[in-house]
Amino acid sequence: MMSGGRRVSYARIPAHSILFSLVEEEKGRDCGKISTIYMKTPGGPLGEIYAKLEVYMWLGITKYSKNCVTSLPAEFRPIYEVATFGTPLPPNMPPSKLAVE
Numbered sequence: 001m002m003s004g005g006r007r008v009s010y011a012r013i014p015a016h017s018i019l020f021s022l023v024e025e026e027k028g029r030d031c032g033k034i035s036t037i038y039m040k041t042p043g044g045p046l047g048e049i050y051a052k053l054e055v056y057m058w059l060g061i062t063k064y065s066k067n068c069v070t071s072l073p074a075e076f077r078p079i080y081e082v083a084t085f086g087t088p089l090p091p092n093m094p095p096s097k098l099a100v101e
Helices: 062-069
Strands: 033-040 049-057 076-079 097-100
Antiparallel strands (some): 033 049, 076 097
């Protein structure tokens, strides 16, 4: 987390825990799930928590980007960008925003 160009907190998230795979056994344990992340202060005392975040994480290649929204909770709705004249969107474009209903 940055504030005024200064890092005020951080959290380490291993890539293998959010990596997507079509094979269920190879998928990361936190991929496509809402997880709680506790941010720590750099150089701060051990056990001190700066912030608590609940985030939906998914890491995969663009080829499978449509799968990033398949396990979203029901109240979240993906919003896709609309192609402008002369600039087509790639077929595997992930959503640009998520709306909560």
